[in-house]
């Protein structure tokens with residue numbers, strides 16, 4: 701059988717000590733230890749300028765904060781990635797296209813990702829253009845840096861890598877996979893503080909259970925997320 705290439709993440713950051721952080725625990729941590737994916741960090745500051753290895757400067761045109769220099773980040777990217785590296789080059793950014801489960805699935809099936817983590821006010825626009833960085837947002841709020849955003853993206857990808865999750869089918873019925881939020885789950889005890897498990901789930905009638913779950917998923921999606929595209 702043709703073996704898919706391992707999913708490899710290269711992280712360009714001013715804070716490599718953030719990694720693997722939470723990705724070193726539980727599902728993603730076990731998978732990392734088992735060699736199902738690989739994580740490499742690159743300290744952008746290694747390409748910083750002068751005695752202080754400076755990486756940022758004040759924004760042209762004025763305004764608060766600092767901006768990561770295009771030349772410094774480009775040098776770090778060029779040193780860390782061969783020109784023919786097939787991995788998509790992502791920049792975590794609140795201006796980016798919001799991350800979706802379908803994009804996560806696409807990325808998880810590929811060779812991995814190269815991710816730039818911004819800090820301060822962000823990065824000089826010209827390096828985004830010159831190195832073809834794809835801006836990706838994890839939501840409409842502002843973090844202090846791209847590291848946690850990169851971890852969110854990686855966590856979502858890694859759990860979809862074949863062999864990482866226990867059951868192969870795990871994931872196929874989850875929220876967003878069919879354009880729907882997931883149906884509610886129940887487990888023992890049968891009665892919790894006077895709340896019984898819905899009768900249908902104990903009926904053993906698999907068709908009836910599937911129909912009930914779909915109806916629940918439709919209702920929850922309609923009520924909570926009318927903005928989601930209509931399910932297929």
Ligand code: SAH
Nearest residue numbers: 792793818821822837838842843845846849
């Ligand atoms: N001045 C910027 C915010 C910079 S926040 C603006 O107004 O758009 C500093 C860094 O945190 C960013 O460069 C980015 O890498 C990261 N970041 C912040 N919020 C994020 C989000 N919602 N999604 C992804 N990355 C984010």
